[in-house]
Amino acid sequence: MTLDIKPIISTLSRHRIAASLIVLEIALACAVLCNALFLAASRMELIGMNSGVDEASIATLSLLDCDACKEVDVNSRWLQQLRGQAGVQAVGVLNAVPFGQRAGTAGVSLDPEGKHHGGVPHFYLMDAGAIDALQLKPVQGRMFSDADYQPVENFLPAHAQVWITQAFARHLWPGQDPLGKQLWMGDYQLTVAGVLAHFSRPDPGRSENGLAGMEWSVIVPVTTDAQAGTYVMRANPRDLQRIVSDAVAAAPKVTPEAIISADYSKPLQELREVYFQQDRSMTRLLLGICLVMLLVTALGIIGLASFWVQQRTKQIGVRRALGATRRQIISYFQTENLLLTSAGIVLGMLLAYTGNQLLMHYFEIPRLPLYYLPLGAVLLCLLGQAAVIGPALRAASIPPIVATRSA
Numbered sequence: 001m002t003l004d005i006k007p008i009i010s011t012l013s014r015h016r017i018a019a020s021l022i023v024l025e026i027a028l029a030c031a032v033l034c035n036a037l038f039l040a041a042s043r044m045e046l047i048g049m050n051s052g053v054d055e056a057s058i059a060t061l062s063l064l065d066c067d068a069c070k071e072v073d074v075n076s077r078w079l080q081q082l083r084g085q086a087g088v089q090a091v092g093v094l095n096a097v098p099f100g101q102r103a104g105t106a107g108v109s110l111d112p113e114g115k116h117h118g119g120v121p122h123f124y125l126m127d128a129g130a131i132d133a134l135q136l137k138p139v140q141g142r143m144f145s146d147a148d149y150q151p152v153e154n155f156l157p158a159h160a161q162v163w164i165t166q167a168f169a170r171h172l173w174p175g176q177d178p179l180g181k182q183l184w185m186g187d188y189q190l191t192v193a194g195v196l197a198h199f200s201r202p203d204p205g206r207s208e209n210g211l212a213g214m215e216w217s218v219i220v221p222v223t224t225d226a227q228a229g230t231y232v233m234r235a236n237p238r239d240l241q242r243i244v245s246d247a248v249a250a251a252p253k254v255t256p257e258a259i260i261s262a263d264y265s266k267p268l269q270e271l272r273e274v275y276f277q278q279d280r281s282m283t284r285l286l287l288g289i290c291l292v293m294l295l296v297t298a299l300g301i302i303g304l305a306s307f308w309v310q311q312r313t314k315q316i317g318v319r320r321a322l323g324a325t326r327r328q329i330i331s332y333f334q335t336e337n338l339l340l341t342s343a344g345i346v347l348g349m350l351l352a353y354t355g356n357q358l359l360m361h362y363f364e365i366p367r368l369p370l371y372y373l374p375l376g377a378v379l380l381c382l383l384g385q386a387a388v389i390g391p392a393l394r395a396a397s398i399p400p401i402v403a404t405r406s407a
Helices: 005-014 016-049 071-083 127-133 167-171 236-256 268-275 278-311 311-322 325-364 372-396 400-405
Strands: 059-066 088-093 117-119 124-126 158-164 182-185 190-196 217-221 230-235
Touching: 005 016, 005 325, 016 278, 016 325, 016 372, 059 071, 059 236, 059 268, 071 088, 071 230, 071 236, 088 127, 088 217, 117 167, 124 127, 127 217, 127 230, 158 311, 167 190, 190 217, 217 311, 268 278, 278 325, 278 372, 311 325
Parallel strands: 124 217, 158 190
Antiparallel strands: 059 230, 088 230, 158 217, 182 190
């Protein structure tokens, strides 16, 4: 006996309210599932991002309320203190570190007139000690020379040789060699001398450029006394916590006119853990929503299929009496479920795309990649077939004579 789809469609049309409800439930599950999986995957990608430095061996020390401090004096005292601590391998002055406080964000353009906007990167101002401590080396271009380290004029050196990240270079000049190219931040002219494989901005995923700009960083070499208040240290990971604790304890003697920022004077690994705490919670929430939607959808399919088995006991008995095999009864229910699931998935894909457009408009969520639509469809198809197998097996196990009498 071959399976005819016409009786299935006829049966569904007689139960159009129940069928419509399960289609709507699958559609909503598809829409939520696609967007939630995408957002969870985006968060996980962000959490696992490469910061570009050996976080286990890096720590930072940050001062507060030091606006009136003289850079030369403060730097002299702190560099002497940190270099004198046992275990410190390198120390330098900079304005920010990955996962720390944002200190130098500004828009750039590809022409001096500012007609071609290039995005909003974070500007890291570092002296030679900081670059050594972070062990930064370009994968393209050259290291900074002594002449490249210049004093700051308000925000940046007037004409600076800089490093940018590969991610920012691809954004500015896709498919082109970025070395020697120039960009402008107002009147400041910047020339690309090197390209770093990775270097996270202090606020990855939460800047004006969202997830796309999490590595939009520009490294500007400056003289040691161009700034003060934030210091970076490199040491053996097992010594790092002790070094930070000793530095914090020495702060009242080194700079009594300033206080230490407890939130940002930590090993870089701790800064990363704190920074991504909210993202980890959000990821767990999104994955929980996915599991709940799958569970609710499965229960809905099981409940409807079980109800229809009870309602069609006589019909099943007649089909068994006419020679239908157990496999054919199971296939009947699986085909019926596949039709409902397919209709729900088609509607769900439209809802998923529409929902993503609304999220993009109101919450600056990235565009949903289209491959998440078939991913959600496959998951729901497998779920639907798995959920209906129990009721289908119960229907197929009813003897013809029992099914006919029970009518």
